[in-house]
Amino acid sequence: MKPIVVCFFAIIMLSCKAQQQPIQLPVNKDDNTLLWQISGKNITTPSYLFGTFHILCKDDILLSNHLKTALQNSATVYFEMDLDDPANTMGGIFFMNMKDGKKLTDFYTPTEYEKLSNFFKDSLKISLTSLQKMKPMMLEAMLFPKMMPCKTTSGVELVLMDMAKKANKEIKGFETIAFQSAMFDSIPYAEQAKSLLKDIDSLNNYKTMLNNMITVYKNQSVGALMKIMNDTSSNNVLANNDAFLKNRNINWVKQLQQILPKENIFMAVGAAHLFGEDGLIALLKKEGYTVTPLLNK
Template sequence: MKMIQLFTAILLLASCNAQNNAVQLKTNNNGNTLLWQISGKQLPAPSYLFGTFHLICKSDIPFGAQLKTAVKTAREMYMELDMDDPATVMGGLLLMNMKGDTTLKSLYTKEEYEKVSAFFNDTLHTPVSMLGSMKPFFLMAMLYPKMLPCKTMSGVEEELVKLAKENKKEIKGLETMAFQASVFDSIPYKQQAMELLKTIDSLESYKKYFANMVEVYKNQQMDKMEDLMTKSEFGMEDNQDLLLDNRNKNWVQQLNTIMKKESVFIAVGAGHLMGDMGLISLLRKEGYTVLPIEN
């Protein structure tokens, strides 16, 4: 009997110590933050959700002390893709091209193609003929470095991978590169080509849009970011179900299982966090408590 009582006392002491050592992060009162804590629904420990930006000036990356604590506290990091797997990068290169024998030239009139070709030659110093089979939405990503007012730039995901490695955290993916490529294959190539042409034709307006997006991201103004993502001239409202909503629902179903096992740090594009079909709202509908954390 004494051994049982001693064993019970040890368990109780260990439990108390675990509770005392639990990380208490300071909440943000107005909800304008990229960092969120997920708890409740009998989770063994809180998990964390963070919104990323694919390319930004390195000095503008918003990694506060509490974010670093959240990464350190979590057992694993989940990103859209398994970003520390070399096969992900190699697979991405293979999946950037359009299916079949579709080429960029076949999607434009002669005049349109000449305009796009001249832009790539003169502004990006890259012959578009070398990229003629690439999906137009991937070609649009080549414009982003020209939009940033700095020489040292980085992806927020890239810096998170470094942080995860520093803390010896395993990185896993919510999707495969093949799935992401299939999402872009679901959007007609002709439509993608017209978006690329529209961006080139409206480059100065697009630069202002991109600058506004970077500004609201680094200031973590979630409400303004949502408007820019969905309601502006260059937003993704037409394809929101494919690019955001359907993927969000799929991720929440995965997270329902993942978070029951352990605390995880989830890092996905900031656009996935906001709105009625955003991850914050969907997780709350599932019964979780999702709180904004100061960052």
């Protein structure tokens, strides 16, 4: 931080900030990277876009020096949701349940429910008795640790948030927990319940698909990652990608058009949001921004 005698008045502080030279990170030779620079249009200092994976084996979360430099040189760190806000983190418990008093038993036959209950008891050591009102897609998320090839998992966002806190960065988000909960409510609970049961019946297949996705993510093989993501038949969420991807990307770009001229940011969101014709990279370019692949190794 510059001495207060130099930047005493607000207008002088703005002038000092404007004189900072933007860092120059090496450009990647192709689009196979998860780290991108946003510049051009009305941006004075570049911002950064990074594609995350929401759950990985803890030992697999390796962040490049270039990524760390980009975060360190950004004024604010943005996630899909403000992970530092107790209203979002603790409030998530409130939004896990289905609306209108619906229960799991409303969507399964006795035989199906018994299969579900036995799976959670035997494989996850969890009783469904206290989870009767939980949205099936929330229960579906509990399966991911079971499919991981390790015992200790973490989230890329959590590691980045820890870095941001240590660097005294302000943390913000594009959405609230209430908004994200509404997305899950937009998919009929009966459809969610069917998807959950299908996951349990095909757990080994989903485990293979998840491990393949993790491998191509770690290798930053964008084409292979997109191929997996486009296999909508294997994932209920992606089958509803207008709600979970396209519409959110459009909304985020609208917000970014207000944010980017004012401050440079480090934006970390799920990698699925970056690529494709409705991805953030394509939408930002459509709005006149320059989005450049950066070396991330």
